[in-house]
Amino acid sequence: MAYRCDLGGERHRFPDLKAVLAAASPLRSGDELAGLAAASDAMRVAARTVLADLPLKTFLTEAVVPYEEDEVTRLIIDGHDAAAFAPVSHLTVGGFRDWLLGPEADAATLAALAPGLTPEMVAAVSKLMRLQDLVVVARRCRVTTAFRTTIGLPGRLATRLQPNHPADDPRGVAASVIDGLLYGAGDAVIGINPASDDVETAIALTTMLDEMRQHYAIPTQTCVLTHVTNALAIIERGAPVDLVFQSVAGTEAANRGFGIDLAVLAEAHDAARSLNRGTVGDNAMYFETGQGSALSADAHHGVDQQTVEARAYAVARAFRPLLVNTVVGFIGPEYLYDGKQITRAGLEDHFCGKLLGLPMGCDVCYTNHAEADQDDMDGLMLLLTQAGCSFLITVPGSDDVMLNYQSLSFHDLLALRSLFGVRAAPEFEAWLDRMGMGAPEGPARLLEAPHPSLARLFDRGDAAR
Incomplete structure (x- = not known):
């Protein structure tokens, strides 16, 4: 499916979802090497505009690597938890960003949501975020x-x-x-x-x-x-x-x-x-x-x-x-x-x-x-x-x-x-x-009975020097 965006008097066309994702990425040398990076800042903004308006559900129906050709894609799609996804299933990528930065997205909610998210969804929303946003949301996520x-x-x-x-x-x-x-x-x-x-x-x-x-x-x-x-x-x-x-x-x-x-x-x-x-x-x-x-x-x-x-x-x-x-x-x-x-x-x-x-x-x-x-x-x-x-x-x-x-x-x-x-x-x-490691004299305790591999390195003469 092709995507289009008119922005600042220019028309930008993206042949498929992976082209939108690539053009929306902040500039990096690897994407330039692969010929995937946006050709201009205007094109990058246009791609992000398209991405922000995409429903999250799009990533469940349009695979960036074909399902038939790739076991990682099959793992992602077949293992998707629809019930966990339900609380955000109505959102666009831009709406998901706003939700993540809002008060509803606390640690417990994010933990429950995780099985319902695909990698492409989280990659997409990260492309719309500043460094500050990435820090704020990640800090709320608790994985033990x-x-x-x-x-x-x-x-x-x-x-x-x-x-x-x-x-x-x-x-x-x-x-x-x-x-x-x-x-x-x-x-x-x-x-x-x-x-x-x-x-x-x-x-x-x-x-x-x-x-x-x-x-x-x-x-x-x-x-x-x-x-x-x-x-x-x-x-x-x-x-x-x-x-x-x-x-x-x-x-x-x-x-x-x-x-x-x-x-x-x-x-x-x-x-x-x-x-x-x-x-x-x-x-x-x-x-x-x-x-x-x-x-x-x-x-x-x-x-x-x-x-x-x-x-x-x-x-x-x-x-x-x-x-x-x-x-x-x-x-x-x-x-x-x-x-x-x-x-x-x-x-x-x-x-x-x-x-x-x-x-x-x-x-x-x-x-x-x-x-x-x-x-x-x-x-x-x-x-x-x-x-x-x-x-x-x-x-x-x-x-x-x-x-x-x-x-x-x-x-x-x-x-x-x-x-x-x-x-x-x-x-x-x-x-x-x-081991007394919190006190200034603490480290000596670790060296009192060194492992045999260190016996010569940490013998009394070396320790004194």
């Missing part, structure tokens, strides 16, 4: 998940402690883990991106992390972010897997590029839950996403990158994850060119994920060839914390020495807790108190 810690409670901000090492050296990884724990990081997950993706390395790292967790009696979960099929092999070998990780995308073709489909994710979900390793909950999956992944695989079906990204959240939602995060600036300036685009995308992703009922976090990051710097990341981390982000990723010194990109540091976590009064997950906070 649990494994050994409880994620997403009001007034809490969890962190992933990311101790990557360029050679997967267990001692180097262990040193980074201790570094992060001393700053109070790690309540969302202690998660390693392995430099090598072989099963033996992943088993060694998984075992080491679990030994450290048990040695210090840390109430958290660990994860080696290897491919889901490797995780299945690791589980079969009897290694102590807490969370199963996988990067996911918003189309079947893009997921095939990752070497996955919905069936293998379901198999992994069942395998992870069968281990019964959680103590306060059973959410056992961890997913990462990022704007531009489908385009980079030439698997976007002519859909703008932000809408495709929102469709990835439908995949994640199907498997009740403990954690989902967008790696917002990681894919590079070809998709998000500068700090302005990264900031907008991070807030869009967080908003869309939370509105769809996901425990949404963010890797506030950029690559060194992007037109961005740490000042941009400071702004985004402050906005996301104000927006009620479930968790952020932190690395030693803001610099991931294995993946070669810039993220947030453990120090940033302390700044956010001081500025906003946000606290760690309750189970982890209690552990920090038991």
Whole structure:
């Protein structure tokens, strides 16, 4: 179905719904690369005018990726909850924006609504919102998940402690883990991106992390972010897997590029839950996403990158994850060119994920060839914390020495807790108190009986120096 808009003496025509969505998006380099971006600001305003007047029901009858060709579309349509959708089913996209910003849209109402929303609906309404609007609505959304810690409670901000090492050296990884724990990081997950993706390395790292967790009696979960099929092999070998990780995308073709489909994710979900390793909950999956992944695989079906990204959240939602995060600036300036685009995308992703009922976090990051710097990341981390982000990723010194990109540091976590009064997950906070981490002399207690991996690094001579 074609859409038209006369605006300022110009007539703008959009051949279908995905063209409207693409032209309505704020400018970003990925949509320009794909030839989908609005040709002018006037065209962008016209597309937003069309979008604002579209009934939300349109997204249930006009698919941006054909139902017959794509299992993600089938998941979205077949899993739609009509009863949950009913309270807003009469609204247009513009009317939905107004409703979201009004007093009726409280936490309980938004939680009940989530199963009735499709990714395309939330992507559409996000395109009509300012940054302020994205923060205001996302802050009202409360999504709580649990494994050994409880994620997403009001007034809490969890962190992933990311101790990557360029050679997967267990001692180097262990040193980074201790570094992060001393700053109070790690309540969302202690998660390693392995430099090598072989099963033996992943088993060694998984075992080491679990030994450290048990040695210090840390109430958290660990994860080696290897491919889901490797995780299945690791589980079969009897290694102590807490969370199963996988990067996911918003189309079947893009997921095939990752070497996955919905069936293998379901198999992994069942395998992870069968281990019964959680103590306060059973959410056992961890997913990462990022704007531009489908385009980079030439698997976007002519859909703008932000809408495709929102469709990835439908995949994640199907498997009740403990954690989902967008790696917002990681894919590079070809998709998000500068700090302005990264900031907008991070807030869009967080908003869309939370509105769809996901425990949404963010890797506030950029690559060194992007037109961005740490000042941009400071702004985004402050906005996301104000927006009620479930968790952020932190690395030693803001610099991931294995993946070669810039993220947030453990120090940033302390700044956010001081500025906003946000606290760690309750189970982890209690552990920090038991370890005396709130007192100036507290960190020494963590080093009194170091894990064997750190025995030489933290012997008495090194500690004194």
